[in-house]
Amino acid sequence: MSILRVENLSKTYQSRGRSLTVLDNVSFTLQPGDTFAIVGPSGSGKTTLLGLCAGLDRASSGSVYLNEIQLDNLSEDQRAAVRNQYVGFIFQNFQLLPTLTALENVMVPLELRGEKGAARTAQELLERVGLGQRGHHYPTQLSGGEQQRVSLARAFANRPKLLFADEPTGNLDTDTSATVVDLLFELNREAGTTLVLVTHDLELASRTQRVIRIKGGTVISDSRPEQVTVG
Amino acid sequence: MTSYTTSTQDRPLVKAPKTDPNWLWRMAWRDSRRSRQRLFLFMSAIVLGIAALVAINSFGDNLARSIDEQSRELLGADLTLSWNRPPSKKTQQFLRTIGQDRTYEVSFPSLVSIPRTGGIRLAQVKGLTGNFPYYGDWEVTPAAGIQAFRKSGERVALVDDALLVQLGAQPGDSVKVGNLSFRIAGRVMKTPGQAAIASTVAPTVFIPNTFMNQTGLLQRGSRVNYRYYYQFSPGTDVSAYVKTITARLDKEGINYDTIAERKRQTGRAFADLTQYLSLVAFVALLLGCVGVASAVQLYVKEKIASVAILRTLGASGRQGLQIYLIQTALMGLIGAVIGAVVGSVVQLVLPQVFGNFLPVAVDTVVSWSAVLAGVGTGLLISVLFALLPLLAIRNVSPLRTLRTSYEDDLSGRDPLRWLVYGLILLFIAGFSYLQTQEWKLAIGFTVGLAVAFGVLTALGLALIWLVRRFFPASWSYVWRQSLANLYRPNNQTIILVTAIGLGAFLIATLSLTQGLLLSRVELSASGNQPNMVLFDIQNEQLAGVKSLVKQQKLPVLQQVPVVTMRLNDINGRTAETVRKDTSIKIPDWAFSREYRVTYRDTLISSEKLGSGKAPSQSNGAVYISLEKPYFDRLKLKLGDTLNFNVQGAPIQTIVGGTREVDWNRVQPNFLVVFPAGVLEQAPQFHVVMTRVPNNETSAALQRGLVAQFPNVSAIDLGLVLKTIDEILDQISFVIRFMALFSILTGLLVLGSSVVISKYQRLRESVLLRTLGANRNQILLITALEYGLLGLLAALSGILLSLFGTWALAQYVFEVPFRPTALPLVLVAGVVTLLTVAIGVFNSRDVLVRPPLDVLRSEG
Numbered sequence A: 001m002s003i004l005r006v007e008n009l010s011k012t013y014q015s016r017g018r019s020l021t022v023l024d025n026v027s028f029t030l031q032p033g034d035t036f037a038i039v040g041p042s043g044s045g046k047t048t049l050l051g052l053c054a055g056l057d058r059a060s061s062g063s064v065y066l067n068e069i070q071l072d073n074l075s076e077d078q079r080a081a082v083r084n085q086y087v088g089f090i091f092q093n094f095q096l097l098p099t100l101t102a103l104e105n106v107m108v109p110l111e112l113r114g115e116k117g118a119a120r121t122a123q124e125l126l127e128r129v130g131l132g133q134r135g136h137h138y139p140t141q142l143s144g145g146e147q148q149r150v151s152l153a154r155a156f157a158n159r160p161k162l163l164f165a166d167e168p169t170g171n172l173d174t175d176t177s178a179t180v181v182d183l184l185f186e187l188n189r190e191a192g193t194t195l196v197l198v199t200h201d202l203e204l205a206s207r208t209q210r211v212i213r214i215k216g217g218t219v220i221s222d223s224r225p226e227q228v229t230v231g
Numbered sequence B: 001m002t003s004y005t006t007s008t009q010d011r012p013l014v015k016a017p018k019t020d021p022n023w024l025w026r027m028a029w030r031d032s033r034r035s036r037q038r039l040f041l042f043m044s045a046i047v048l049g050i051a052a053l054v055a056i057n058s059f060g061d062n063l064a065r066s067i068d069e070q071s072r073e074l075l076g077a078d079l080t081l082s083w084n085r086p087p088s089k090k091t092q093q094f095l096r097t098i099g100q101d102r103t104y105e106v107s108f109p110s111l112v113s114i115p116r117t118g119g120i121r122l123a124q125v126k127g128l129t130g131n132f133p134y135y136g137d138w139e140v141t142p143a144a145g146i147q148a149f150r151k152s153g154e155r156v157a158l159v160d161d162a163l164l165v166q167l168g169a170q171p172g173d174s175v176k177v178g179n180l181s182f183r184i185a186g187r188v189m190k191t192p193g194q195a196a197i198a199s200t201v202a203p204t205v206f207i208p209n210t211f212m213n214q215t216g217l218l219q220r221g222s223r224v225n226y227r228y229y230y231q232f233s234p235g236t237d238v239s240a241y242v243k244t245i246t247a248r249l250d251k252e253g254i255n256y257d258t259i260a261e262r263k264r265q266t267g268r269a270f271a272d273l274t275q276y277l278s279l280v281a282f283v284a285l286l287l288g289c290v291g292v293a294s295a296v297q298l299y300v301k302e303k304i305a306s307v308a309i310l311r312t313l314g315a316s317g318r319q320g321l322q323i324y325l326i327q328t329a330l331m332g333l334i335g336a337v338i339g340a341v342v343g344s345v346v347q348l349v350l351p352q353v354f355g356n357f358l359p360v361a362v363d364t365v366v367s368w369s370a371v372l373a374g375v376g377t378g379l380l381i382s383v384l385f386a387l388l389p390l391l392a393i394r395n396v397s398p399l400r401t402l403r404t405s406y407e408d409d410l411s412g413r414d415p416l417r418w419l420v421y422g423l424i425l426l427f428i429a430g431f432s433y434l435q436t437q438e439w440k441l442a443i444g445f446t447v448g449l450a451v452a453f454g455v456l457t458a459l460g461l462a463l464i465w466l467v468r469r470f471f472p473a474s475w476s477y478v479w480r481q482s483l484a485n486l487y488r489p490n491n492q493t494i495i496l497v498t499a500i501g502l503g504a505f506l507i508a509t510l511s512l513t514q515g516l517l518l519s520r521v522e523l524s525a526s527g528n529q530p531n532m533v534l535f536d537i538q539n540e541q542l543a544g545v546k547s548l549v550k551q552q553k554l555p556v557l558q559q560v561p562v563v564t565m566r567l568n569d570i571n572g573r574t575a576e577t578v579r580k581d582t583s584i585k586i587p588d589w590a591f592s593r594e595y596r597v598t599y600r601d602t603l604i605s606s607e608k609l610g611s612g613k614a615p616s617q618s619n620g621a622v623y624i625s626l627e628k629p630y631f632d633r634l635k636l637k638l639g640d641t642l643n644f645n646v647q648g649a650p651i652q653t654i655v656g657g658t659r660e661v662d663w664n665r666v667q668p669n670f671l672v673v674f675p676a677g678v679l680e681q682a683p684q685f686h687v688v689m690t691r692v693p694n695n696e697t698s699a700a701l702q703r704g705l706v707a708q709f710p711n712v713s714a715i716d717l718g719l720v721l722k723t724i725d726e727i728l729d730q731i732s733f734v735i736r737f738m739a740l741f742s743i744l745t746g747l748l749v750l751g752s753s754v755v756i757s758k759y760q761r762l763r764e765s766v767l768l769r770t771l772g773a774n775r776n777q778i779l780l781i782t783a784l785e786y787g788l789l790g791l792l793a794a795l796s797g798i799l800l801s802l803f804g805t806w807a808l809a810q811y812v813f814e815v816p817f818r819p820t821a822l823p824l825v826l827v828a829g830v831v832t833l834l835t836v837a838i839g840v841f842n843s844r845d846v847l848v849r850p851p852l853d854v855l856r857s858e859g
């Protein structure tokens, strides 16, 4: 059973009567526990692909199966339920809720699930990312690296099967990046999560088991070519 | 719990998360931490509306209760019977046996004068014998005046305060009534059963009834009213007693009034009044709600990023909406409760505002039902309005977490919005129906409001479009920047045009309507129209009165004979047959009233032929002419016969035609006009009309009349106008007081809009200043922007109001519409200046704070 299966995925934007194909017939399959990087130049469609895989957007054609659930048929609220149950996110600009403290931010996915003891779990996670003392701070009171660590804690809070990260280090300096990335891979290994990483950074990409390159919306190479079909 | 299945297998894989409902409340609470003050600012817009609503409804409740508690004072007696033609001997005898104690009153209008000051005025003269009032206080200063008055044999009078003021007299002076002089023993401040306003309209001189005949005023044609005030022994069921004698009273044309009846009528009249005023308060609430909607819209825009994150983490659109709905509803509740507290305090001053209108002293306590209703109404309607922008939260796409520029999700049409609009309209219509119990009025109110809001919104949109379309690219930087502010993203043009425009609309309409009501009366006083009416002139006095008028070099503009009569039967059916046969729908008053009839063969300038022909005689048949509405209400048709009792002599007539009568003209108008040649020999009196150029001539003529013909009365139109003006002033003060809440709400919405948009303004101005704009330039930009907005809003409101009052003039009052420019210019000027002042004042931060300070705190 695959954790993520993408079949002939295409995305076309209509703007001012003209259509722009951003993704063209992309397919691949990920097994549980894989670590996976999507690399490519700016504007190549990486974020678009990630958004489709995570069910944040709908494809123009093709299908996405997340834990064997076909996302294309689901409503936005149903896809939200899927995300809450199986998916964690890390963003380039952290995306913490500015009105909530660090601890409360980590609690949100747990509380959405209606889990008991959310505060304790969240506190443990914060301690795990080295911010046990900062739980009552608001995002604006934290540095970029600290914010990204809070967002790591939040991403792992609901014990996701799949973790999506879009340029997780894009807004951080080199040293901070290293800390965050180490933490990311460590947590990922511990939890056995499947990681999908979008990045410009080839060094970062090289730490994953598998790398696909896309350009102009099509996959141009895959480090394990036997599993990728190029359309 | 919903489960979804995969396409390949049928086992459930996804369950909607079992979120604890309390989480929504916790999230709402946590999320509001940073914005509670601003959230409260949004909701403060409804405070005044709810305050107005609670105040007027509490006052209404208290008034109703006070009327109930003090109902005996409304009448001053247990029962009154009144009539204006002498009943039969037997009945007179009978009237003297009713009750335990009774007071007899004879009253009629007459000119009275104060010899010392030369003051002269038409007053209601009431001759009393007995111990009236039985209930309530007759407020007379000095109080001893009442004893002096009741002691028979002394020629003393009690005079209404209003009349003493007008005549420049005081207790101790003497007042001349007809042939007799009376010593004024007291100043009457309040008479039980009379609102103070009544003494402005018809101020009264009370004299002992024993002197009535000696005044020489009770002559034929005099409009005399007789009345008994009765007191019953405690515990008597007066209403039940009255039922037993109703038939007898009706037959003699005697009207009766009991405490229960008076209470019912007064209660209903004031319930109506307060309910209409609560509609005025409701306008303030709605205006506040528009402010809420616009503030929440900005708030939602700010919260979109947070909602997108929540959605990415798995929250449903509904949960996102609920979080912010909880926030706004809670703030609304706080606003509503504050409003209710303010309203309960405001109602304490309402008795002073209503002043002269109130029939009883109102004691004000907190009305919990009004408070609850006010809070409920305010909360519900403000949440409905807030829902309009909040609904968009449901559609926020989680994709925004990946792309900040994503805009596709909020632009789509949302059918739920229309549902909310529908609910709002339904709520408004329902509310106004509950208040007025009239569907027509409720729908008219709702449609009128929708039109007003619609027109103002359209004007705001038009302004934005025009500025964009014809942007004066060559103008100076300051002008361009302030104009651009009107249409740039997140502009508040529409909300401000609506809020300020509605305020301007209210003020302008109040001023225009008052002018309209006055012009309706003034119209008749203009040009060569008569402005003084002399009436109750006896046959033998006619020549004398006319020569007196001519002596003063005044014209006799019109002279009309008047004969009083009663109706015996219609097509042979008498009052009794009509009363017994319920299938005949002829109102009772047709038979019980006294008709004042004139005779002539032509119609006069204030009349238009409706149907048939003018009054005429042919072959001995008498063809009379009836006023059209009267003709309709009696369900008559041409050719029907009416038999009149002309002071004993029956006269058979045939309905020959109808007339449309312009009752606005100052001249005696008649329901019934006979042809010439029938009534010439009947007992009659005359009315003479003249035009006096000024007050001195008017006073001279009236003095002459009092000296030579004391029974002749004169109505000075100038005085009538002044009285009407006073009453209108009083009424419009009450309405203005209620409208004040709308205007203040408008200002509040304006103020909070400015504050809310300030956060965004701050950055821009700082940017401008870092780029080198100086403080004055930014001040000028702000002032110009708000000046333009204020001016446009004021003009829109005035335009709307001109249209509204024009319709009122055209269709309701039927007078030509000639608005005076000055008040309107004043409204436009004041509203614009106020807008600029509030706009600049609330933006002062932007001007004063050093750029770096702002950049740091905002970053």
Ligand SMILES: Nc1ncnc2c1ncn2[C@@H]1O[C@H](COP(=O)(O)OP(=O)(O)OP(=O)(O)O)[C@@H](O)[C@H]1O
Residues within 6 Å of the ligand: A013, A014, A015, A020, A022, A040, A041, A042, A043, A044, A045, A046, A047, A048, A049
């Ligand atoms: N809503 C949209 N409408 C039209 N075009 C869009 C839309 N969203 C994205 N695009 C286009 O799709 C293309 C791919 O965008 P995408 O964000 O996926 O690229 P990316 O590979 O993530 O680039 P980067 O490395 O700069 O983040 C771009 O050319 C972008 O302009």
Ligand SMILES: [Mg+2]
Residues within 6 Å of the ligand: A046, A047, A048
């Ligand atoms: Mg990208």
